[in-house]
Amino acid sequence: MDTIYLNHPVDSCSLNCTPTVMALGYFDGVHLGHQAVIKTAIKIAQKLKVTTSVMTFHPHPKEVLRKQENAMSYITPLPDKIKKIEELGVDKLYIVNFTREFASLTPQQFVDDYLIGLEVCHVVAGFDFTYGALGKGTMETMPFHARNRLNQTVVEKLEANNEKVSSTKIRQLLTTGEVDDVTKFLGAPYSIKGVVVDGEKRGRTIGFPTANVKPIHRYILPNTGVYAVTLTVSGVHYSGVCNVGFKPTFHDQTTEPTIEVHLFSFNQDIYGEEVTICWHHRIRDEQKFLNIEDLIKQIHLDKEAAQSLLLS
Structure with missing residues (x-):
């Protein structure tokens, strides 16, 4: 798996991008819900005969956007997350340096620079994925921002013990x-x-x-x-x-x-x-x-x- 670190503004011309199906998310824990998103992307990529990529972000947005007395702890710190994603069979992993500048991007800018610019032909994400400043971009707005330049698949919530599988729930269980x-x-x-x-x-x-x-x-x-x-x-x-x-x-x-x-x-x-x-x-x-x-x-x-x- 190729691991590529991106800093804003991204220079897509230097990355030698090829058409790819991309799974989007923060993926702390790479839990069963995250795995469903990534595996869906892999299946679509195989059908389209293109590569599978994942885009994640580091550090956690809460570390950057909220004032916290203590450094944030993780279910899967970045090295562990990289290893788990690689084990799923992904071809390329993009890790975006999450900064205040990146967080201020409009939803349209995010789609233009980080999806279309990276030659993403199909996006896969969970139903609750958001993008752009204040999370105003959602999977419902993605077709509008994509302007027919890419397709999308939304993975609905996964449940275990009659509860939504989420990083938040796992954190609660650990505490x-x-x-x-x-x-x-x-x-x-x-x-x-x-x-x-x-x-x-x-x-x-x-x-x-x-x-x-x-x-x-x-x-x-x-x-x-x-x-x-x-x-x-x-x-x-x-x-x-x-x-x-x-x-x-x-x-x-x-x-x-x-x-x-x-x-x-x-x-x-x-x-x-x-x-x-x-x-x-x-x-x-x-x-x-x-x-x-x-x-x-x-x-x-x-x-x-x-x-x-x-x-x-």
Whole structure:
């Protein structure tokens, strides 16, 4: 897949464009609804015997247009989004640098410069896709702005658990720790990439050594709690139990949650290694224990629960 970064104003003459079917969207998560849009574009492109392209935007419009105290977190930070889109079989990915200047384009300018100018012959997008300043362009206005220069297909909403599959819903589920439902919306378990770093090394003293994982991108972390997970390192998958939180048994207050994974039947040194954690099931909330003995008893129960859940 060719990945092309675009800055406004775009110089389409330098891009050697050929006719293409383009899927449009922000695609955070590349969830089942996004996949339906992209797969529809691929089918149409195959029928027309042209390439398939995707156009997405970075950073998120909210980061640019709204004043936020904290940097925004993502379901799929840009490197992960690129990988997931490539795995779907797309030929070309356009990543538009989202700036205030780009956001001020009229719907007509967007269609002229970023669709017609890039030789898009057919556009595919979700029913709620908008374009141009203040989102005034919609899939209903697209034929007017396209002036018969391209065709379009609108992909209607996809539902799971009787709810619309959306990035907003997935974000909500992650903030409440409902990772089982997130899997139904994403089509795969939620995952993050991180590096194993030095921790307090307390786990090994109580018989449960853990890998302390620091995310390498701005991921949305599942809500604090204990989860059944798998961890992948050097291409090998291991099952484990993960605590996301502040370790209240040992700390009165910390500012950043930590990710600690205890792997079953594992005895390797993986400090400094890049790993991927997949969240499969939530086991319980994080809690504070009165003593180490109670904590150890609960960890044994958590381990049994995780093993049972991951085998089911």
